[in-house]
Amino acid sequence: MKTLIVYKTRHGCTDKCVQKLKRHLNGEVDVVNLKSTGSPALSDYGTVLIGGSIHVGQVQKKIKAFCLDHEVELKQKTLGLFLCCMEEGEKAQKQFDAAFSEGLRVHAAAQGLFGGEFDFDRMNFLERKIVKKVAGIKASTSRISEEAIDRFATDLARNLPEG
Ligand SMILES: Cc1cc2nc3c(=O)[nH]c(=O)nc-3n(C[C@H](O)[C@H](O)[C@H](O)COP(=O)(O)O)c2cc1C
Numbered sequence: 810m811k812t813l814i815v816y817k818t819r820h821g822c823t824d825k826c827v828q829k830l831k832r833h834l835n836g837e838v839d840v841v842n843l844k845s846t847g848s849p850a851l852s853d854y855g856t857v858l859i860g861g862s863i864h865v866g867q868v869q870k871k872i873k874a875f876c877l878d879h880e881v882e883l884k885q886k887t888l889g890l891f892l893c894c895m896e897e898g899e900k901a902q903k904q905f906d907a908a909f910s911e912g913l914r915v916h917a918a919a920q921g922l923f924g925g926e927f928d929f930d931r932m933n934f935l936e937r938k939i940v941k942k943v944a945g946i947k948a949s950t951s952r953i954s955e956e957a958i959d960r961f962a963t964d965l966a967r968n969l970p971e972g
Contacts, residue, residue, distance in 0.1 A: 810855030811837040817844055817869040820931040823862045823893045826923045826958060830858070830891075833962035843871045851879060856887040856969065861908065862925065863894035865939070868908035876913055884916050889965050891921035895944065895952065918968030921961035924954040 812834055818824045824842070831838055841849045851857060861872035876883065890909045894901055901922045906914065914920065927940055927950045941947055 811839060811853055812856040812858065813849060813851070813854040814838060814840045814858045814860070815849065815872075815875060816840075816842060816860040817862070817872050818842070818893075819862060819864060819869075820926070820928045822926040822928070822953065823860050823923075825926075826891070826893055826953060827860065829953075829955070829958050830962060833959065834965075843869075843875060848875060848878065851882050851886065854886065856889070856965070857883060858889035858891070858919075858965075859883075859909075860891040860893070860923075863892060863896070863904045863908070866904065866907075868892065868904075872908070876909060880910065880912060883913060887965070887969055888913065888917045889919040889921070889961060890914065890917045891919075891923055891961060893923050893925045893953075895925040895927065897922075897924075919961045919964035921957050922954070923957050923961075924952040926951045926953060 814827055816823050816827050827840060859876060861868040890913060892905050892908055894904055896904060905922060927946050929937060929949045
């Protein structure tokens with residue numbers, strides 16, 4: 810059956826990660842950005858991968874709502890959950906745990922923290938100010954983890970049903 814990737818991005822980092830992830834996946838893959846499209850019908854898909862990014866500690870509300878609205882159906886799919894964020898280690902994991910319900914995390918065949926980017930060209934004045942103050946970073950920085958994306962795809966492939 811087909812794979813669906815559902816995601817949301819603010820400055821394009823999650824979008825880049827989705828494109829990278831897609832290259833690792835076999836078979837037919839549909840990609841839905843929740844910004845431009847409504848919630849897709851899940852019945853066509855055997856595998857659903859959901860990704861968002863963290864801004865001021867929170868994943869996008871649309872990602873939370875999508876997970877909440879479809880929790881029962883998502884538990885019947887091969888599921889993958891991923892996030893883009895600039896925190897690492899324990900802090901990143903806490904953000905991940907707050908972004909996705911325990912039920913979905915336990916069910917997920919693959920979970921990924923893909924790193925992130927600070928893209929100053931795409932930030933508004935306030936966002937630039939927050940990033941400079943909180944993260945102490947003053948120029949665009951990319952910390953996308955190819956390794957994490959690769960590991961996610963490997964975990965997913967290992968857990969896909971035969972056939
Ligand atoms: C205003 C702002 C606030 C952010 N807050 C957090 C945060 O609380 N924790 C974190 O790990 N990363 C934070 N980030 C980093 C983003 O998660 C990172 O830029 C990510 O790559 C964004 O992905 P996107 O472009 O797909 O939205 C923040 C970035 C911005 C611009």
